[in-house]
Amino acid sequence: MEEGFRWSTPCSLVLYSVFLLLSATASEANIGDFDDYWQQRKLMADAAAEATYKHDPLEVTDQLNRAVHRSIEKEDTSTRREMMEQKKSKLSGPCTATNPIDRCWRCRQDWATDRKRLARCAKGFGRNTTGGLAGKFYVVTDGTDDDVVNPRPGTLRWGVIQIEPLWITFAKTMIITLKEELIIRGDKTIDGRGAQVRIANGAQLTVQFVNNVIIHNIHINDIVSSNKNGGYVRDSADHFGWRIVSDGDGVTVFGSTNVWLDHLSLSNCQDGLIDVIAKSTGVTISNCHLTNHNDRHALQLQRQAPRGPGHAVMQITIAFNHFGRGLVQRMPRCRWGFFHVVNNESTTTRTGSCTPSAAARPPPSSARATATSRRPTSRPSRSPSSTTRRSRSGRTGRGTRRTTSSWRAPTSPSPPARSTGS
Numbered sequence: 001m002e003e004g005f006r007w008s009t010p011c012s013l014v015l016y017s018v019f020l021l022l023s024a025t026a027s028e029a030n031i032g033d034f035d036d037y038w039q040q041r042k043l044m045a046d047a048a049a050e051a052t053y054k055h056d057p058l059e060v061t062d063q064l065n066r067a068v069h070r071s072i073e074k075e076d077t078s079t080r081r082e083m084m085e086q087k088k089s090k091l092s093g094p095c096t097a098t099n100p101i102d103r104c105w106r107c108r109q110d111w112a113t114d115r116k117r118l119a120r121c122a123k124g125f126g127r128n129t130t131g132g133l134a135g136k137f138y139v140v141t142d143g144t145d146d147d148v149v150n151p152r153p154g155t156l157r158w159g160v161i162q163i164e165p166l167w168i169t170f171a172k173t174m175i176i177t178l179k180e181e182l183i184i185r186g187d188k189t190i191d192g193r194g195a196q197v198r199i200a201n202g203a204q205l206t207v208q209f210v211n212n213v214i215i216h217n218i219h220i221n222d223i224v225s226s227n228k229n230g231g232y233v234r235d236s237a238d239h240f241g242w243r244i245v246s247d248g249d250g251v252t253v254f255g256s257t258n259v260w261l262d263h264l265s266l267s268n269c270q271d272g273l274i275d276v277i278a279k280s281t282g283v284t285i286s287n288c289h290l291t292n293h294n295d296r297h298a299l300q301l302q303r304q305a306p307r308g309p310g311h312a313v314m315q316i317t318i319a320f321n322h323f324g325r326g327l328v329q330r331m332p333r334c335r336w337g338f339f340h341v342v343n344n345e346s347t348t349t350r351t352g353s354c355t356p357s358a359a360a361r362p363p364p365s366s367a368r369a370t371a372t373s374r375r376p377t378s379r380p381s382r383s384p385s386s387t388t389r390r391s392r393s394g395r396t397g398r399g400t401r402r403t404t405s406s407w408r409a410p411t412s413p414s415p416p417a418r419s420t421g422s
C-alpha cells in the first residue's frame, strides 16, 4: 500500500528556487496565418489580460507569503526529523506536503476521486485558475499523435482543442511524442496524477491567447522545434491553421491569462524550459523541477526585448520550484512585469536576473522584479536594458548550496490505496 503513495511522499522540506524568463519573439509567434480567427482570439486575450491584471499586486504576494508562513509554523520539529530520516529511504514514510499549494490536495486519501479539488489550490497571481473545473472528465487512452489536423478521440490533442471545459486525465502511463505543437484551448486541466505521463522527443506545449489552463503533474523532456517548414495544426475544434516552426520550448505561454503550471518536471529542451511571453498575466509556476538543460541554447531567455505597452501587464508567481542540477546556461530572466519569487534555495551555481536576493533571508523569501509600470496600458519609458537592470532584484550568494531534495516527480502508476497502510 505504501506503493501507491510513492509519488506523493515528501514534496519538499525546503521551498525551492525558481526561474523563469521571458522573452519575446515576433509578436504573433508561430501563427503562420494570422487570420480573423486569431485576430479575434488575440483581442479577447488582450481584454482578458487587462481584466486579470491586479492593480494591487501586493495583496496577492502578501496573501501567499502569509500562507507560506502558516504552513511552516504547522510543521513541527518532529515532522522535520521524520523527513530527514526519509531522505535515507526516500520512498517510504508518510506523505508530507510542506507548502500551502500542496497542502491543499496532496496526501489526501481521496485525491483520485476528488481530482477537481485541485482547481481550488492555486496561489499567487494564477490563483483564480480553475482549468476544466466546470467541465466533464476526459480520459486520454491513446498516446499517439498521428494526425494533428483531425486528431482521433482518445488522444491528448483531441481533448485540448475542445471548446468546452474539460478535465483531462490519463488512463495509463504513456510517452507522447507530439508531431506538432500541442495548442491548448482555454478552460482545460491536464492532470497527470495517477499515471506517469511524459511528453518527449517531439514538439512543445503551447498556451496561446487563451484563459484558464492548468497543467499538472507531467514530465516534459527533449522537446525539439517542430517540422522545419511548419505545418497545419488544429488549434481548436472549429479551427486549424498554418503554424510556422515552433521554438522547441517545453511550455510556451503566449498572451494568456490565468495559467497555472504545477508539478511539471522539465529537462533538456531545445529552447527554454518554460517561456512566458507577450501579454500573459495571472500566471503561477509552482513545484516544478527543472534540470539538465545544458546544451548551448539552454534557457536562452534573452531574445529581442519586447516593446510596447503589452509587456508590463505581466504578473507572475514563481514558487517552490526546484532549479536543479545540470542547468548550465544563463538562469532565468524576468523582465517587463511583476514577479513574485517565493523560494529560498537553489541548487545551481548560476544566477539570473530573477534570482531572488531574498534567498538569504528567512523563509519565505520574496523578491520582486518590479514592473516598468503598474498600468497595463502605459508604455514603458525605459530602454529594455535599463528595464532589465531595474528588475534585477539582486543575486544570491548561496547558489552553490546543495539541496537534499525531497522533491519527487509524481510517478505513481496507480492511485493510492484507500488507506495509508499504517
Ligand SMILES: *[C@@H]1O[C@H](CO)[C@@H](O)[C@H](O)[C@H]1NC(C)=O
Pocket (backbone or CB within 6 Å): 013, 014, 015, 072, 344, 345, 359, 360, 361, 362, 363
Ligand atoms: C529554507 O526554508 C526551509 C524551510 O522553510 C528551512 O528549513 C531552510 O533552512 C531554509 N534555507 C535557507 C537557506 O534559508
Ligand SMILES: *[C@@H]1O[C@H](CO)[C@@H](O)[C@H](O)[C@H]1NC(C)=O
Pocket (backbone or CB within 6 Å): 052, 054, 060, 124, 125, 126, 127, 128, 282
Ligand atoms: C480573482 O478573482 C477575485 C474574485 O473575482 C478577484 O477579486 C481577484 O482580483 C482575481 N484575481 C486575483 C489574482 O486574485
